[in-house]
Every structure is written in C-alpha cells, then in structure tokens.
Amino acid sequence: MSLAARTREAVRTHPFLYDGLRAGVLNYTAAARYLDLGADDEEAVVAALRRYAEDVPEYDPDGTGARVSMESGLGEGDPVGALLTVGDMALVPGEGDLTGILATGDVDATALAQVLNHLRAEGVAVTAAGVGGDALLVVVERRAGADAVRAVEAALETVPATGD
Incomplete structure (x- = not known):
C-alpha cells in the first residue's frame, strides 16, 4: 500500500x-x-x-433549522408513549428525574454526532441518545438541562450540509 x-x-x-x-x-x-x-x-x-x-469536501455548515425543546421528568416506564426506547429501556415523561432535549425538523445521524460532540466539549454527560424520522433526543441529568439546550442549539447551527 x-x-x-x-x-x-x-x-x-x-x-x-x-x-x-x-x-x-x-x-x-x-x-x-x-x-x-x-x-x-x-x-x-x-x-x-x-x-x-x-x-475532501470543504466543511460547509448550513445548520438544520431544527426546533429545540426540553422535556423534564424523564424516566423508565411503559414503552407506549416513550420518547426513546433502546433495548429494554423506555424513557417516558413523568417517570423520573432525567431531562430530554428534543430537536425536531431536519435532523439525522450527522446532526446527532454533532450534538454529541458539542455536549462532550461542554462537559455534559449524556445518559441516552437517539435519532429517527424528524426527531433527535439526548437525555441528560436534570441539572445539566439548560447547558444541554444551549449546546444542542449551537451544535445544530453548525451541522455540515447534507451529503458532505
């Protein structure tokens, strides 16, 4: 080689x-x-x-324009109505003390990777994360919710253009 x-x-x-x-x-x-x-x-x-x-293609962030919201009180519960299900764990509202940061709109696995990188750089520990359809969810400890919202919003503004 x-x-x-x-x-x-x-x-x-x-x-x-x-x-x-x-x-x-x-x-x-x-x-x-x-x-x-x-x-x-x-x-x-x-x-x-x-x-x-x-x-290599030039890094050209165009952002996603996704809407970001916060859902407090997530915990394990019945998969029906869960915001995120991975294996046997279903995270549902009103069942615990975790906070979910939900982004809806033009999101995909690239956006999730960008979000996770931003959260890591900000020192925010992620408990669970997933993306599907037009929704992206990261779950953090309650105290980290506000910092996580800011990091997710910043991350979604710097997602590279689709196809890069």
Missing part, C-alpha cells in the same frame, strides 16, 4: 483529523507526527495530507 493510501486510511480512522482537513485548520506536520505512519520522511506524510485535503 502506498504512503498516500496509508495516510488517507489513517486519517479516516481519526474523524477529528478528517474534519480538520475539511475545515482547513489542520496543522499537517503535527498531524503527520500524530499518525506516526513509520515513514522515514515526515515531509512525505505532510505532502500526502496536503494532497488529501484537496480531495
């Missing part, structure tokens, strides 16, 4: 590097060191990263 192919494969295994390439903010030398591909010439890896950057 060529060094260029190994570099591309290594970048794809580290999505944050791929996003950095797309956004045009990646320090190629630092990335080459991080990838540590065992190449004798670090500059060859830098050159491969530069060439790869020319091929």
Whole structure:
C-alpha cells in the first residue's frame, strides 16, 4: 500500500483529523507526527495530507433549522408513549428525574454526532441518545438541562450540509 493510501486510511480512522482537513485548520506536520505512519520522511506524510485535503469536501455548515425543546421528568416506564426506547429501556415523561432535549425538523445521524460532540466539549454527560424520522433526543441529568439546550442549539447551527 502506498504512503498516500496509508495516510488517507489513517486519517479516516481519526474523524477529528478528517474534519480538520475539511475545515482547513489542520496543522499537517503535527498531524503527520500524530499518525506516526513509520515513514522515514515526515515531509512525505505532510505532502500526502496536503494532497488529501484537496480531495475532501470543504466543511460547509448550513445548520438544520431544527426546533429545540426540553422535556423534564424523564424516566423508565411503559414503552407506549416513550420518547426513546433502546433495548429494554423506555424513557417516558413523568417517570423520573432525567431531562430530554428534543430537536425536531431536519435532523439525522450527522446532526446527532454533532450534538454529541458539542455536549462532550461542554462537559455534559449524556445518559441516552437517539435519532429517527424528524426527531433527535439526548437525555441528560436534570441539572445539566439548560447547558444541554444551549449546546444542542449551537451544535445544530453548525451541522455540515447534507451529503458532505
């Protein structure tokens, strides 16, 4: 496998590097060191990263325009009427002390990934999350609700254009 192919494969295994390439903010030398591909010439890896950057789609956030709301008092209960069901766990309103942040509209798995990244960066622990149809839900501890709403709103404003 060529060094260029190994570099591309290594970048794809580290999505944050791929996003950095797309956004045009990646320090190629630092990335080459991080990838540590065992190449004798670090500059060859830098050159491969530069060439790869020319091929990736530009990071172009267009946001989702989704509406965000907060639902307090989520807990485990009867799956009928649940906001989120995963395996044997169904989270329903009025059954506990968790808070759900619900985004409705143009949301998908890419939006969920963006939301989870923003929440992680804000230090907000996520108890459960899911996306389906035109709804996205993240569940957090009650005290984190307000911070989570702000993080979800910010995240949905920076979701890359569909198809990127």
